[in-house]
Amino acid sequence: MGEYRHTGGHHVHxxxxxxxxxxxxxxxxxSISNELMAKIGVQHKVVTIxxxxxxxxxGKSGKPNTMKEHTRIAVEVLIKGGATKEKARSLVATSLNDLRNKGVRVPTDIPWFKTK
Incomplete structure (x- = not known):
């Protein structure tokens, strides 16, 4: 776990x-490394999909683009990828704290969703 430049792997948010x-x-x-994902049983491809x-x-729902929604998604995808609920929540909490400490409090976009 750590900065992507050191771990590679998957950005939790x-x-x-x-x-x-x-x-x-x-x-x-x-980010979490591919090695850590393998160790905790998380499949990176499943997470990305x-x-x-x-x-x-x-994006289609019309709900606001909030950090709360991005955090919910981050937890759900780790669980879908194979992480336990507890591990997913722990990793996402660490990621969220990292973003907050860096002054990132709002997302700038909804990934993989483009308006017409």
Missing amino acids: AKKAFEGHINYDPKKGF AQQKLFREL
């Missing part, structure tokens, strides 16, 4: 959601 934010650097975004689906659903 989708990096695409914060592109263009003045305080966000995807290389410094909180679930992210795409849930973000498209968020």
